[in-house]
Structure formats: structure tokens, C-alpha cells
Amino acid sequence: WTAGWLGGERLTAPRVVNAMEANGPAHPGFRRNHAKGVCVAGTFRGTEQGQALSTATVFSGEPVPVLGRFSIGGPNPHGADNSARVRSMALQFGGPDASQWRMALNSFPFFAVATPQAFHQQTLAKRPDPATGKPDPAAMEGFLATHPQARKFRQWAKTAPWSDSWANTQYNSVNAFRFIDADGSERLVRWSMRPHAAVHPLDAAERERADADFLAADLQTRLAQGSVHWDMVVTLAAAGDPVNDPSRPWPGTREQVVAGTLTLVHAEPQATGECRDVNFDPLILPSGVAASDDPILAARSAAYSQSFNRRQREIALGRGDAATATEPTR
Numbered sequence: 001w002t003a004g005w006l007g008g009e010r011l012t013a014p015r016v017v018n019a020m021e022a023n024g025p026a027h028p029g030f031r032r033n034h035a036k037g038v039c040v041a042g043t044f045r046g047t048e049q050g051q052a053l054s055t056a057t058v059f060s061g062e063p064v065p066v067l068g069r070f071s072i073g074g075p076n077p078h079g080a081d082n083s084a085r086v087r088s089m090a091l092q093f094g095g096p097d098a099s100q101w102r103m104a105l106n107s108f109p110f111f112a113v114a115t116p117q118a119f120h121q122q123t124l125a126k127r128p129d130p131a132t133g134k135p136d137p138a139a140m141e142g143f144l145a146t147h148p149q150a151r152k153f154r155q156w157a158k159t160a161p162w163s164d165s166w167a168n169t170q171y172n173s174v175n176a177f178r179f180i181d182a183d184g185s186e187r188l189v190r191w192s193m194r195p196h197a198a199v200h201p202l203d204a205a206e207r208e209r210a211d212a213d214f215l216a217a218d219l220q221t222r223l224a225q226g227s228v229h230w231d232m233v234v235t236l237a238a239a240g241d242p243v244n245d246p247s248r249p250w251p252g253t254r255e256q257v258v259a260g261t262l263t264l265v266h267a268e269p270q271a272t273g274e275c276r277d278v279n280f281d282p283l284i285l286p287s288g289v290a291a292s293d294d295p296i297l298a299a300r301s302a303a304y305s306q307s308f309n310r311r312q313r314e315i316a317l318g319r320g321d322a323a324t325a326t327e328p329t330r
């Protein structure tokens with residue numbers, strides 16, 4: 001699981017997660033990132049086009065059960081939804097056997113950094129200055145000077161429209177993976193969950209007025225009227241595309257295939273929902289899907305495991321009341 005990302009200064013998963021924890025107050029029992037969220041459930045049905053690309057059984061055409069989680073970016077489990085630039089979808093396809101597939105997708109189309117070391121440097125640059133309680137702008141400028149591609153992400157964060165719902169947001173794998181077909185041929189791919197629901201961008205006034213928990217309320221309203229859907233759109237890399245660097249998007253002209261449709265029918269609070277105790281490790285993959293050599297993927301798997309073990313331990317020791325409470329904790 002280290003995939004070569006240890007070494008040099010020996011950056012380890014505990015160090016990465018320690019640095020994330022050091023940037024804010026402790027929230028025992030909660031995820032160390034994307035802490036605020038809800039559990040969801042539904043099904044996924046693959047297409048023949050998906051089946052042609054990968055032998056994963058989820059593409060068989062039969063519906064497979066899905067357990068999932070929507071969240072907002074950031075470590076605060078009580079954060080206001082109208083300050084959440086990043087929206088996320090985590091999914092577990094299939095039952096408890098070798099065909100299970102987990103993934104954690106984000107609304108940003110590319111990542112801010114190319115390596116786990118750069119992610120760690122970025123975390124350190126965001127550390128609040130004890131004097132002001134805010135990150136030191138000079139530290140962030142120093143980070144950006146040595147990691148210029150992170151400016152592209154900041155530009156996205158400043159300019160991309162804010163959707164008004166988890167249900168009409170597109171979520172992206174960001175990292176590349178390998179799909180393996182029945183002949184054993186491999187293709188490097190990224191994928192997105194493309195919503196069927198029409199996008200409605202929030203303007204500044206609507207965002208200002210929005211309730212702190214509007215995303216969960218909106219989802220319940222929509223689900224009370226019927227299921228919500230996304231197409232799984234797989235993008236195939238062409239020769240020479242950057243497949244090991246999630247900060248570099250591929251050209252928009254790449255071949256795309258609709259590999260299946262996700263249908264969600266149910267949502268419930270994470271405190272009591274099944275998704276609370278799941279680690280949506282992006283390297284839990286079925287046969288027919290394999291990791292790329294992107295070092296961020298290996299680092300994510302190791303860091304999620306750290307975060308998962310810490311939060312489960314806190315809950316087991318009775319320190320995770322807010323994370324397991326049935327009453328709203330705001």
C-alpha cells in the first residue's frame with residue numbers, strides 16, 4: 001500500500017493524518033476530512049458498454065446494491081453547507097465478497113496537487129497561526145510558489161458554479177484506474193457520476209440565505225418524490241495522457257462511455273446509518289478494476305485507514321457521542 005510514497009523524509013500515513021488533525025479542533029468519532037455527511041442507499045445497473053471495458057460483475061446488467069454517503073469537504077462535522085465548496089459522493093457497490101467496489105468521488109474535476117508530499121505541504125501551509133486563528137498567508141504563498149499547479153485548483157474553487165443540491169452535482173474519480181476486459185486488455189480510465197437532475201447554480205444571494213443543513217433537507221425532499229439518478233461516465237485515456245497525476249485533467253475530447261446508472265432511493269443521518277462505519281477506501285476494487293500507479297491513490301488508501309481506525313477507536317472508547325448521537329448535534 002505504500003507504492004513508493006514512503007522514503008526520503010519518510011512521510012507516513014500517521015504523519016499525514018496528524019497534520020490534518022492539527023489544523024483544527026478535535027471531533028472524536030468523525031472522519032478526519034469530509035466529516036459532515038449523510039448515508040444513502042440504492043442500486044447500480046451496468047451497461048453492455050461498461051461490460052465491454054471491464055469484467056467487474058457490477059457491469060453485468062443485473063442491479064447491485066449500493067451503500068453510499070454524501071458529504072461536504074472539510075474536517076468540521078457541524079460546518080455550514082453554504083460554505084462547502086467541495087461536495088462528495090462515496091459509494092460501495094455490491095455485497096461483502098470479492099466483487100465489492102468502493103470509491104470516493106469529489107465535485108472538483110482535478111486535484112490541487114500531484115503527490116502525497118505536496119498534499120502534506122499544503123496541509124502544513126493551512127495550519128492556523130495561533131496569533132490570528134487563521135492560516136498565515138505567507139505560508140500559503142510559499143506553498144503556491146513551489147507548487148504552481150495548485151493555483152489552478154484555487155481558480156476552480158473561485159469560479160466554478162455552486163450547485164444547489166447533492167442530487168444535481170457531478171462527482172469525479174479524479175485519480176486514474178485500470179479497467180481490464182475479458183481478453184485481459186487494460187485501459188486507463190477516470191470516471192464521473194453525471195446527474196440526471198438539472199443543475200441549478202446557487203447565486204451569491206441564495207447562498208447567503210441558505211440554511212446550514214440545506215443539502216440534507218433538499219435530498220430528503222427529492223427522495224420523498226422519487227429516486228435520484230446519475231450516469232457513470234467513463235473517460236478513456238489516450239496515449240500520453242497524464243495517468244499518474246490527478247492535478248492534470250485530460251482533454252475534453254477523450255472518448256467517453258456510459259458504463260451504468262446509479263439510482264439512490266433512501267437517505268438517513270450518518271450517526272445511525274450504516275455508512276458511518278465504512279471506510280470508503282478507493283483501493284477496495286473488484287476483479288476487472290485495478291489501481292493506476294498514481295501515488296495519491298496509495299496515500300489515500302493508507303490515510304483513510306488511519307482516519308477510520310482512529311474514529312472507530314474513539315467510538316469504541318465512548319468518546320464519539322456527537323458522532324453517534326441520534327439528536328442533531330448543532
Ligand code: HEM
Pocket residue numbers: 016017030031032033034037069070071088089090104105106111115116119172173174175246278279280296299300303304307308311
Ligand atoms: C493525499 C491525498 C488525500 C488525503 C491524504 C486524503 C485524506 C482523507 C481522509 C483522512 C478522509 C477521511 C476518511 C475516513 O475517515 O473514512 C478522506 C475522505 C474523503 N476523501 Fe480524501 N484524501 C486525499 C485525496 C482525495 C482525492 C484526490 C479525492 C478525490 C476524489 C478525495 C475524496 C474523498 C472523499 C469523497 C472522502 C469522504 C469519503 C466518505 O464519505 O467516507 N480525497 N480523505
